[in-house]
Amino acid sequence: MAQSKEEVFNQIADIIADRFQVDRETITLQLNFKTDLDADSIDFVEFILELEDTFGAEISDEAAENLNTVGEAVDYIVAHNN
Template identity: 60%
Template sequence: MTKEEVLTKICDMVADQFSVNRDKVNGKLNFQNDLDADSIDFVEFVLSLENEFGAEISDEAAEKIQTIDEAADFVIANADNK
């Protein structure tokens, strides 16, 4: 998958999981600051990423993911190519 394809899929997931209008979701959004994600919301999202892309995301790696772009970069670097 290209970064654009991964980013589109993650933006769709974010819109659904965080109940945000898809038109407002982009790679620059910060999970905590822009989406008001608490730790439980974020853990659920990380689990969704793992299931969707086949990526193993350690707690340490998850702590470094702040934005949707960073989530896409991690997925591209670590996911099974679906």
């Protein structure tokens, strides 16, 4: 069953808050993984793997490289998780 954007955002925000030790309330669709979270490539790869596990979605390396913001990740999961 497809999830709404809001449901996907909430799950992704929970993962980010836990993994990157940031205040859950500060996470928005505009949050940028590399500039706002200071995520290095290993952090980002682990985050992508966690998204795949959580949502059962396959995220290619090419697609992952284009996911810069929380909003882009939400859109990708919603579009590829039917």
